[in-house]
Amino acid sequence: MAFRNDSYYITKIKAGDPGAYAVLVDKYKKMGFNVALQLMGNREDAEEVAQDSFLKAYQALDTYKGESKFSTWIYRIIYNTAISRLRKKKLDTSSIDDDFSASVNVKSTQSAVQELQSDERKQYINKALQSMSGEDRTLLTLFYLEENSVEEVCSITGLSTSNVKVKLHRARKKLYSQLELILHGELKTIL
Numbered sequence: 001m002a003f004r005n006d007s008y009y010i011t012k013i014k015a016g017d018p019g020a021y022a023v024l025v026d027k028y029k030k031m032g033f034n035v036a037l038q039l040m041g042n043r044e045d046a047e048e049v050a051q052d053s054f055l056k057a058y059q060a061l062d063t064y065k066g067e068s069k070f071s072t073w074i075y076r077i078i079y080n081t082a083i084s085r086l087r088k089k090k091l092d093t094s095s096i097d098d099d100f101s102a103s104v105n106v107k108s109t110q111s112a113v114q115e116l117q118s119d120e121r122k123q124y125i126n127k128a129l130q131s132m133s134g135e136d137r138t139l140l141t142l143f144y145l146e147e148n149s150v151e152e153v154c155s156i157t158g159l160s161t162s163n164v165k166v167k168l169h170r171a172r173k174k175l176y177s178q179l180e181l182i183l184h185g186e187l188k189t190i191l
Contacts, residue, residue: 006070038137039082077157128178136171
């Protein structure tokens, strides 16, 4: 399905055509679910957060001023909804400043990952991501997988530019550390 510019559908919705919102939901539902899943950690809660977020976005569409991309605006709603839900559940999350091995051998991990087949790489990266905190997974997903700029990630999360850069750097190091542990374990079973 070919989509028009988001502003076209937003104008139609504001003019009284609620059916146009279905097009925007179709366009962003996969992304919305992925962001929610990264934060919530399970499919059921992620589906609920995504649905609630799209409903909130529809109800608040009059407040959308178009100063940022619609995708950034909806990411922000999804992110805030998920964070609110996590706070209500009082889930234990690991601190962003958790100690991790300072001696991460990034180059050897990178070369090992590059040698894997594409689907094997995805499997190992997903396994490593699942062992990380929701915030780390979300930041890595927003920046690398969804290809948002640092400024867009700031807008979505409400964090400062320097904070996003620092947290992305730490999350990358944790990801490399996790990959190193996973790959080291795989090498032991092979050898």
